[in-house]
Amino acid sequence: MAPLSDASPVRVALIDDDSGLLTVLERRLGALRWEIEVLAFPPDTGHLSALRLHALILNPRLTGLEYIDRVAAALPGLALIVCTAPVTVSVRVKGLRAGADDWLTKPCHPEELVARIQAVLRRRRAGELPPEEVTIEAGELAIRPDRYDAYVGEQGASLSRKEFELLRQLAAADGRVLEREDIYQRVWGYTMARGDRSVDVFVRKLRSKLELISPGWRYVHTHFGVGYRFAAERLGDDAPDVEPAAGAPRQAPAAGPGAGDSGQSSVADAIAAVR
Structure with a gap:
């Protein structure tokens, strides 16, 4: 993961095939001057590391919950936010315990998703240790x-x-x-x-x-x-x-x-x- 600072643009990747949500999010995140990468499939952790992301928004219908666990273990500094269709409480709990930082249920308003990303990144920034x-x-x-x-x-x-x-x-x-x-x-x-x-x-x-x-x-x-x-x-x-x-x-x-x-x-x- 890239170091998070107020001066550098936030880099976010999206793993989803919801064209409507992707279009709206790309427009909204672009207005914030964030850098956005839309991924059609879940890349391996080496590829994710090379992207130097701050946050990854993913749909476990495409990735599976085990992908969350794998990414969280390999890239512990990367914020993971799940955005997917309604699931049972037990599935959400498994995802959060696997390493997801937040979980949103579709349909969700793009502004809420942006606010959730910002909240996770604020918590990450507050938790960073001085050199x-x-x-x-x-x-x-x-x-x-x-x-x-x-x-x-x-x-x-x-x-x-x-x-x-x-x-x-x-x-x-x-x-x-x-x-x-x-x-x-x-x-x-x-x-x-x-x-x-x-x-x-x-x-x-x-x-x-x-x-x-x-x-x-x-x-x-x-x-x-x-x-x-x-x-x-x-x-x-x-x-x-x-x-x-x-x-x-x-x-x-x-x-x-x-x-x-x-x-x-x-x-x-x-x-x-x-x-």
């Missing part, structure tokens, strides 16, 4: 916003965009506990719905990936009933809050903190898998 904060180091971990990943030496964790943003927000909190609702607002850009377990699911995924590259350290700590805190601590130091990795045998819960959260995370993982 002096490019790398955050903690324990063995180097958190690299320039690569949207975390590293131990040359080994990357292969974080998705949402996983990286979750890690970055926790690490930038300087050891403070972030409440689940606050994390959701920072990472997803919306108010968290009652009962939503997305934060817990993504914390579980993030922990698993960090454990693979840094097994001797713990980074994300649970504060039960509140939220999560980032701190680099060696295993063996007082930290009973880590949940067993997926598939690992569970030990009988000990008294004290840590006994209840892993069960909730298992339920959350199961719900996320069904969705």
Whole structure:
């Protein structure tokens, strides 16, 4: 993705075959002096990267939801907005969890779509780190916003965009506990719905990936009933809050903190898998 600045024109690509919508959008975005690329088919991520886009508007009827997941993983800096015919809530949830930043249902007014694109780009701009904060180091971990990943030496964790943003927000909190609702607002850009377990699911995924590259350290700590805190601590130091990795045998819960959260995370993982 191209760096986003007030001086450079916004570059947007559209993957859709709705000629009426495309004609109106091309006219409207052109009036904003944005650069527009209309794509008749979903290109590979290498082609998308070469276009140096700020945002991609796509119709999953042409791309499939797996394309969203693939693009979000390969180009985490690219804003993804879905615009498509009515679908079920479960399909929308899958698309948003795959990496879409926003989802509009057709028929939609072109001005609303433009406003949604601008809102996503504003959130992206507000979330950009200043140059002096490019790398955050903690324990063995180097958190690299320039690569949207975390590293131990040359080994990357292969974080998705949402996983990286979750890690970055926790690490930038300087050891403070972030409440689940606050994390959701920072990472997803919306108010968290009652009962939503997305934060817990993504914390579980993030922990698993960090454990693979840094097994001797713990980074994300649970504060039960509140939220999560980032701190680099060696295993063996007082930290009973880590949940067993997926598939690992569970030990009988000990008294004290840590006994209840892993069960909730298992339920959350199961719900996320069904969705």
